[in-house]
Amino acid sequence: MNQSNATVAPAVKSWVESANLPDCEFPLQNLPYGIFQAAGGAPRAGVAIGDFVLDLAALARAGLLPCEAGVFEQPRLNDFIALGPEAWSAVRARLGALLASGDATLQGDADLRSRALVAQSDATMLLPVEIPGYTDFYSSKEHATNVGMLFRDPKNALLPNWSELPIGYNGRASSVIPSGTPVRRPNGQIKPPDQERPVFGACRKLDIELEMGFIVGVPNGLAEPVACADAERHIFGMVLLNDWSARDLQAWEYVPLGPFNAKTFATTISPWIVPMAALEPFRTAQPAQSPEPLSYLRHDGPHAFDIELEAWIRPQGASRPSRISRTNFKYMYWTMAQQLVHHTSSGCNTRVGDLMGSGTISGPTPDSLGSLLEMTFNGREPITLETGEKRAFIEDGDELDLRGSCQGDGYRVGFGHCSGVVLPALDAR
Amino acid sequence: MNQSNATVAPAVKSWVESANLPDCEFPLQNLPYGIFQAAGGAPRAGVAIGDFVLDLAALARAGLLPCEAGVFEQPRLNDFIALGPEAWSAVRARLGALLASGDATLQGDADLRSRALVAQSDATMLLPVEIPGYTDFYSSKEHATNVGMLFRDPKNALLPNWSELPIGYNGRASSVIPSGTPVRRPNGQIKPPDQERPVFGACRKLDIELEMGFIVGVPNGLAEPVACADAERHIFGMVLLNDWSARDLQAWEYVPLGPFNAKTFATTISPWIVPMAALEPFRTAQPAQSPEPLSYLRHDGPHAFDIELEAWIRPQGASRPSRISRTNFKYMYWTMAQQLVHHTSSGCNTRVGDLMGSGTISGPTPDSLGSLLEMTFNGREPITLETGEKRAFIEDGDELDLRGSCQGDGYRVGFGHCSGVVLPALDAR
Numbered sequence: 001m002n003q004s005n006a007t008v009a010p011a012v013k014s015w016v017e018s019a020n021l022p023d024c025e026f027p028l029q030n031l032p033y034g035i036f037q038a039a040g041g042a043p044r045a046g047v048a049i050g051d052f053v054l055d056l057a058a059l060a061r062a063g064l065l066p067c068e069a070g071v072f073e074q075p076r077l078n079d080f081i082a083l084g085p086e087a088w089s090a091v092r093a094r095l096g097a098l099l100a101s102g103d104a105t106l107q108g109d110a111d112l113r114s115r116a117l118v119a120q121s122d123a124t125m126l127l128p129v130e131i132p133g134y135t136d137f138y139s140s141k142e143h144a145t146n147v148g149m150l151f152r153d154p155k156n157a158l159l160p161n162w163s164e165l166p167i168g169y170n171g172r173a174s175s176v177i178p179s180g181t182p183v184r185r186p187n188g189q190i191k192p193p194d195q196e197r198p199v200f201g202a203c204r205k206l207d208i209e210l211e212m213g214f215i216v217g218v219p220n221g222l223a224e225p226v227a228c229a230d231a232e233r234h235i236f237g238m239v240l241l242n243d244w245s246a247r248d249l250q251a252w253e254y255v256p257l258g259p260f261n262a263k264t265f266a267t268t269i270s271p272w273i274v275p276m277a278a279l280e281p282f283r284t285a286q287p288a289q290s291p292e293p294l295s296y297l298r299h300d301g302p303h304a305f306d307i308e309l310e311a312w313i314r315p316q317g318a319s320r321p322s323r324i325s326r327t328n329f330k331y332m333y334w335t336m337a338q339q340l341v342h343h344t345s346s347g348c349n350t351r352v353g354d355l356m357g358s359g360t361i362s363g364p365t366p367d368s369l370g371s372l373l374e375m376t377f378n379g380r381e382p383i384t385l386e387t388g389e390k391r392a393f394i395e396d397g398d399e400l401d402l403r404g405s406c407q408g409d410g411y412r413v414g415f416g417h418c419s420g421v422v423l424p425a426l427d428a429r
Numbered sequence: 430m431n432q433s434n435a436t437v438a439p440a441v442k443s444w445v446e447s448a449n450l451p452d453c454e455f456p457l458q459n460l461p462y463g464i465f466q467a468a469g470g471a472p473r474a475g476v477a478i479g480d481f482v483l484d485l486a487a488l489a490r491a492g493l494l495p496c497e498a499g500v501f502e503q504p505r506l507n508d509f510i511a512l513g514p515e516a517w518s519a520v521r522a523r524l525g526a527l528l529a530s531g532d533a534t535l536q537g538d539a540d541l542r543s544r545a546l547v548a549q550s551d552a553t554m555l556l557p558v559e560i561p562g563y564t565d566f567y568s569s570k571e572h573a574t575n576v577g578m579l580f581r582d583p584k585n586a587l588l589p590n591w592s593e594l595p596i597g598y599n600g601r602a603s604s605v606i607p608s609g610t611p612v613r614r615p616n617g618q619i620k621p622p623d624q625e626r627p628v629f630g631a632c633r634k635l636d637i638e639l640e641m642g643f644i645v646g647v648p649n650g651l652a653e654p655v656a657c658a659d660a661e662r663h664i665f666g667m668v669l670l671n672d673w674s675a676r677d678l679q680a681w682e683y684v685p686l687g688p689f690n691a692k693t694f695a696t697t698i699s700p701w702i703v704p705m706a707a708l709e710p711f712r713t714a715q716p717a718q719s720p721e722p723l724s725y726l727r728h729d730g731p732h733a734f735d736i737e738l739e740a741w742i743r744p745q746g747a748s749r750p751s752r753i754s755r756t757n758f759k760y761m762y763w764t765m766a767q768q769l770v771h772h773t774s775s776g777c778n779t780r781v782g783d784l785m786g787s788g789t790i791s792g793p794t795p796d797s798l799g800s801l802l803e804m805t806f807n808g809r810e811p812i813t814l815e816t817g818e819k820r821a822f823i824e825d826g827d828e829l830d831l832r833g834s835c836q837g838d839g840y841r842v843g844f845g846h847c848s849g850v851v852l853p854a855l856d857a858r
Binding site for chain 2: 161164170173175198225254261347348
């Protein structure tokens, strides 16, 4: 089934009035899935509509959804996602109809409506999926080039393998946390250039990486690689992702086996998973790929998505947050389809809920960089925030937030917040 | 509670006669945990004793174990492991008593005995734990030096960070499989030195890595690092581990983010988890560490374990397997305690069932190398097997098997098999 069947036409409005405001991130055309908890109830599945969370368990118990309530009465979305693309489409189509202006099924049932519509301000959003595996790619050509220039040979900034395959590595799934969870500054080994041995202490170069991630919805078995033409069918939806990074730990540890402690302490994702059906209207062409990829990585047509992205920082006590980056997911050189195809080309299996990060998304201009490492040239040239503070890297008390949205014709499909406040490191022993 | 309380004295014998034979890997002093399936029954927990699997669910239902039967009526051991060290000790002590010569509780109950003792030859062993995270270290100095000499600067084979911290990387948990599962040769990108671009096709340098792994039994929370003095308390037990590796894929992909597709296609573990209490009598001193580790990595006393290890290969149609390596876990430079402490020092959390691989275990002599890469100098000098065949790397149809055991006074604590037959690659497109 083509997921685009479940897209909602731009002109259709909702009887949930707040969903129709032009700046609302959660119009009828979005309907992202999350796990929420409210008023002491058990965690359960919901979709965002305007200022509300719609309780899917309540709707399903009332017989209004084409699947069992049990899949929504869970602290994670995995059981629902595992139902597969036809179920996703059917539920999305039904939700679109129930929430559309003129439909009285839910709007006219005051009792059910009051139970099923929970103000987002009264809800706590939890991690939306159990993540069996987390993989992080490195698919922005601009980012890979910038990092190569900073740390390796400026003349050959891009390594030869980069243009041939979507470089990626296994991330640490245990420390993926939902937006709003504070992040403890890590301790680790740091090698001062003027000392013979490393020291153990608080990270001095704490950074963000502005990324997006996709959630695997249709798994593949061991030794059953995914074909490129079929790859997008495996993707359930997307989230914002901040791949917090300790640059000083990373510089010392990463040769030869890659980043480890520099990134295992926290990865923040937005709590709403925007389904691919909601993103379908924003499909656009990926950058030209040269050399032409090997045949297993080839796909016809557009496979990028036009998603505007921003990074914001708010120092402790600052009057307001300052935007430090504005970029777009469409700049990614390797597509999500190619990432999944390469990942599984060895025979590697995936599971429902697997998270695949894009890698830092940097654009072509200085104001579109996805990490402080790049913005400040590894801390050598601090940036000045709109509120006057300077930042080489992240300081204790800073709140970082990522935002993302697609601008439609009279509506906006947004991802919510992907934020975290940085707490001081524990005493190092 | 000191787990050594639950060790069983060497002189104690079992009424299960096959457990008392000097070469038996599963005497009363071992009692490793696994998940088995027999005669169409549901997968459930058991311990190995002699030639049998003892059905823990049956024992618990009969009221003979100090915990609920429910934790054993599961397809994975995680619920039991999550009960913690006191429960592990109590169950182990009870099992030791029930199976000891002279105890008639189980031996004298013919009905229960016939239900609870299943011949290992009638049982299929499954993956013993759900593995939320898999981390692989690189802690053999001999292996790291050998690899550095092959691929980097022979004069500075060991990188400067290697002696300061237990280098590790995130592995892929989804493709960890139990002994006996066939392994499909992976496809991937290979860069021939005489060609400008890589080709996509079947791995030509398929290798094993002889490793051991430990299973986390007591988790730590996010931003709650484990102290070195406390680290061993977090470990439930150990397994054999074969970190199958595609050397040609690895050489092309691994800079700068580490191994990915070269290792994501399969990791085999032995089905029995030998509890640390059974290994306690084989505790021995780790190699001297120079320079002295930074304070967070220091621990007093012996933290290595004397576990003899072997790797075997049996070409398709060969009359018998040939041993290709004989080494020992005690050669590891970094201890399991130090690995766990470093892993969590950033604040990274662990979960019950996490698997931590040692990295390839190579000893100091040519017959004690843990990979064909080292044995054959990256394929340049093939080895000759005892049955006459030559091998540079693994060929289709080869069966690889790892074995491991501790030699006690009149008994042997073994790990069973960690084997897999290599199947031909899928057609590359």
